[in-house]
Amino acid sequence: MAEVILPEWLKGREEAPASLRAGSAGFIERSLVNFASTMKRLYVDGDYSSKKGALQAIEPRAKLAGFFFIIIAASLAHSAVFLGGVLVLAFALSFVSRIGPGPLAKRTFPAFVFTSVIVIPVIFGAVTPGREVLDVFGASVTGEGLRSAGFFLVRVAAMVSTAMLLSLTTREADFFRGLGRFVPSFFATALFLTFRYAFVLIKTAEDSALAMKARTIAGARAVESRTWFAGRAALLLKKAYGVAEEVGMAMVSRGFDGKLKGAAARALRGRDYIWLGFASFVLFLSFGA
Amino acid sequence: MSRVAEEVLGAEGVSFSYGPAPALSNVSLSVAKGECLAILGANGSGKSTLLKLLDGLIFPSAGCVFFEGRPITEEALKGEFLVRLRSGLGFLFPEPDVQLFCPTVFDELAFGPLQLGLGAEEAAKRAGDLLRMLGIEALRDRPPYSLSGGEKKKVAIASVLAINPGVLLLDEPTNGLDPRSQVWLYELLLSLRGHGKTVIIATHDLSLAGDLSERVLVLDESHAVAADGPAGEILKDKGLLLKANIIHEHEHRHGDVVHRHSHGPFSTHDEHD
Numbered sequence: 001m002a003e004v005i006l007p008e009w010l011k012g013r014e015e016a017p018a019s020l021r022a023g024s025a026g027f028i029e030r031s032l033v034n035f036a037s038t039m040k041r042l043y044v045d046g047d048y049s050s051k052k053g054a055l056q057a058i059e060p061r062a063k064l065a066g067f068f069f070i071i072i073a074a075s076l077a078h079s080a081v082f083l084g085g086v087l088v089l090a091f092a093l094s095f096v097s098r099i100g101p102g103p104l105a106k107r108t109f110p111a112f113v114f115t116s117v118i119v120i121p122v123i124f125g126a127v128t129p130g131r132e133v134l135d136v137f138g139a140s141v142t143g144e145g146l147r148s149a150g151f152f153l154v155r156v157a158a159m160v161s162t163a164m165l166l167s168l169t170t171r172e173a174d175f176f177r178g179l180g181r182f183v184p185s186f187f188a189t190a191l192f193l194t195f196r197y198a199f200v201l202i203k204t205a206e207d208s209a210l211a212m213k214a215r216t217i218a219g220a221r222a223v224e225s226r227t228w229f230a231g232r233a234a235l236l237l238k239k240a241y242g243v244a245e246e247v248g249m250a251m252v253s254r255g256f257d258g259k260l261k262g263a264a265a266r267a268l269r270g271r272d273y274i275w276l277g278f279a280s281f282v283l284f285l286s287f288g289a
Numbered sequence: 290m291s292r293v294a295e296e297v298l299g300a301e302g303v304s305f306s307y308g309p310a311p312a313l314s315n316v317s318l319s320v321a322k323g324e325c326l327a328i329l330g331a332n333g334s335g336k337s338t339l340l341k342l343l344d345g346l347i348f349p350s351a352g353c354v355f356f357e358g359r360p361i362t363e364e365a366l367k368g369e370f371l372v373r374l375r376s377g378l379g380f381l382f383p384e385p386d387v388q389l390f391c392p393t394v395f396d397e398l399a400f401g402p403l404q405l406g407l408g409a410e411e412a413a414k415r416a417g418d419l420l421r422m423l424g425i426e427a428l429r430d431r432p433p434y435s436l437s438g439g440e441k442k443k444v445a446i447a448s449v450l451a452i453n454p455g456v457l458l459l460d461e462p463t464n465g466l467d468p469r470s471q472v473w474l475y476e477l478l479l480s481l482r483g484h485g486k487t488v489i490i491a492t493h494d495l496s497l498a499g500d501l502s503e504r505v506l507v508l509d510e511s512h513a514v515a516a517d518g519p520a521g522e523i524l525k526d527k528g529l530l531l532k533a534n535i536i537h538e539h540e541h542r543h544g545d546v547v548h549r550h551s552h553g554p555f556s557t558h559d560e561h562d
Contacts, residue, residue, distance in 0.1 A: 050430075172432060173392030193390060199434060200386055246387040249346045253380040254452060255404030257371070262403060 036206040048168045053097035055169040060178030062272035066279035067166040073286035074158045082286060083154045089282075090161040097169050104164055111160040112153065119149040180262065197243055201236050208232045296358065297322045297456055297487050298343050298378075303352035305338055312338040314512045315352070322455070325488040327498035327520065330508030331534035336491035337383070339508070340458045343489065344380045376405050379454035383461035385441035389433035394425070394444050397433055401452040412451075419447040438465045446477070456487040463494045475500060495535070499524050509533045 049056060055063065074086045094104045121127050123145035124136075130144030167175070172195075180188035299319040305312045313335040320326050330336045341347045342354050345361040354361045356374050366374065382388040391397040398416035403409065420426045423443050428436060433444055442465060449457065462478075463471050471494075478501055482488055492498055498505055498520060505523040507530070509515035515533050516523055523529065530536045 171392075171430070173396060173430075176392055192392065196390060196392075196434065243387060246382065246384070247390050249341065250380075250382055250388045251390065253344055253346060253375070253378070254401040254448065255372075255375045256400075257404070261406070 036202045048097070048099045048103065049171040049174075051098040053099070053169065055093060055097040055165070057271060058275050059266060059268055059272045060170060060174035061181045062268055062276050063166065063170060064175070064178040064182065066275045067162060069276075069279040069283040070162050071159055073283045074155060074162065077155075077286040080151050080154055083151075083158045086158040086282070087154065087161060090158065090165050093165055094168075097165070099165075099168055103168065104161055107164040107168070108157060108161045112157050115153055115156045119152055122149045122152070177262065185259075185262065193247065197240070197247070200243060201240055204239060205232060205236060208235070295321045296355070298489070299355040300339070300342065300349075301353050301355070303339075303342060303349040303354060305335075305342060305347065305349050311512050313342070313349075313508075316508075316512075316514055317352075318506055318514070318517060320456075320487060320489060322487055323482075323485050324504060325482055325502045326490070327502035327505045328489065328491045328508065329493070329495070329498060329505055329523075329530075329533070329535050330491075331510055334508040334510060334533070335512040336508060337460050340380065340460050340489065340491050344378050344458050345374055346380070372405065376452055377454055378456045378458060379449035379452050381445060381449050381457070381459045381462055383464050385438070385445040385465075386434070388445040388448065389441060392432060393430050394420070394428045394433055394436075395430060397444055397448045398451045401448060405452065415451045415453075419451055423447055439467060439470045442466055442470070442474075446474070450481075454486075456489065457481065459488065459490045459492075461492055462490060463492065463497055471497075493535070495524065495530075507533050507535070 058066070070086065070089075074083060077083055077086075091101045091104060094101055123141050125132060125140040125142045125145065128142055128145035128148055130142035132140040133143045133146065134141040170178070172192075176188050176192040176195075179191070296319050299317075301317050303316045304314050316335075316339060318326075328336050328339060338347070342349055345354070345356070345366055348354075348361075348363055356377065359365065359370060361374065389397055391400050395416050398419050399409075399412040402412035402415050407415075420429055423446075425440065425443055425447070428440060428444065433441060436444065442462075446462070457478075459478075462474055466474060475497065478488060478490075482501070488501070490497065490502065502520045504518065505520045506517045507515040507523060509532065516526070516529055527536070531538070
């Protein structure tokens with residue numbers, strides 16, 4: 001093997017130029033790392049689904065159907081009191097499911113904050129005309145606008161907390177298995193694989209951000225960060241394509257022929273019927289609310 | 290085309306390319322039932338592609354691949370032959386994250402048997418037996434993506450064994466395994482061989498190839514077969530292994546003495562300048 005000849009500058013150790021100042025991570029890198037950690041915290045951390053709670057004991061099909069009824073009820077209702085009731089119900093159920101309000105609130109909060117931001121225009125008279133209650137730098141805030149925004153926020157909080165309660169009390173496997181009983185199993189499998197491999201890609205994106213951090217001393221300029229992000233996005237797309245192809249092969253090599261065959265679900269029991277009856281009753285109430 | 294009577298897998302003049310880049314060039318081989326073949330080659334020499342072709346996951350652009358004497362073509366892969374091939378061949382991917390796509394470890398082990406129509410009870414029995422055999426019962430309900438690298442590899446191997454294939458196609462099986470897990474894998478493969486399984490390994494691991502295989506096939510950097518013969522002979526052919534970029538030499542000093550030696554089965558300090 002030919003001898004490796006090192007360039008002169010590589011033979012010694014040199015100090016970084018005195019003018020170089022350490023910079024902080026750019027907005028894009030910070031956002032990426034924060035997004036990855038939020039996703040992991042929301043969907044992976046905390047094993048509440050294996051606790052011996054009331055909702056955890058319900059058969060996945062029945063649980064999924066019941067929560068679907070309650071979410072439909074929350075989307076149909078026109079009464080803030082009813083929606084408040086659904087919100088209270090979700091938090092009450094978090095107690096009997098041995099989760100408690102903290103973890104549920106933590107998972108509902110980001111959606112609540114996001115919605116709060118997007119409903120801001122609704123409170124102004126230009127969007128929702130009505131009786132002016134406040135003047136903000138010349139723009140009038142109307143009572144009707146505040147009511148509409150508040151109502152929308154309560155609806156979102158009720159629906160998101162119910163959906164989060166379902167995700168917290170249901171093992172990922174049971175959720176997709178239950179879903180596969182209602183929709184064609186191919187769709188449930190595709191959805192599961194999307195969810196499953198999103199984490200592989202998030203991990204790749206996170207590692208890319210860390211790799212850049214490891215080689216960055218002075219902070220990267222915004223334009224460099226954008227170029228880097230575009231390059232990483234292209235890499236992720238390519239990797240997603242490669243992974244999809246390989247996963248397809250891995251499924252085929254173990255006998256998958258386009259039709260997914262699964263084990264039979266257990267029969268519904270008394271508590272499953274009680275839950276379904278209760279959820280149906282909530283849905284029934286929403287028609288008059 | 291007539292094939293050797295005891296041949297379980299074979300290839301005749303097989304070529305394959307990814308777009309303009311050739312991956313395999315005119316490769317022929319024949320693997321007998323119960324044989325253990327190691328496919329050696331540098332990165333990008335076409336080892337993984339050859340295994341995928343043998344498993345009927347991709348199809349050659351020229352030549353033909355055979356399973357139990359029947360050509361594996363897109364047209365032929367249906368009905369009874371498809372079931373026979375899928376239940377007869379088990380493919381281990383080098384990257385466990387690709388292979389493990391089910392919600393839990395148990396589902397992962399039951400997936401293959403269920404797809405092959407073995408029924409829920411038999412699938413559950415096989416999954417339970419494998420969990421016990423590999424000592425991973427505690428992982429039964431864990432999502433595979435939450436496991437460590439070594440655990441993922443064990444589950445990936447178990448997911449292949451659940452089908453109980455007669456032929457194991459293992460792509461870099463020791464990839465990412467710590468030394469203890471490598472020994473465990475070696476002993477598992479030895480035991481499987483002892484029970485008549487055919488094992489085909491694509492690897493860089495010369496010690497695994499030497500310890501386990503009686504035959505070695507070398508792919509060179511032109512994606513063609515550089516050699517195919519008894520492991521004892523091939524692994525002693527330093528010139529061949531150097532040419533195929535499977536081993537390399539390097540030089541270092543002990544005081545005034547310069548050692549020049551290769552890595553792999555020739556890693557001895559007896560080649561002084």
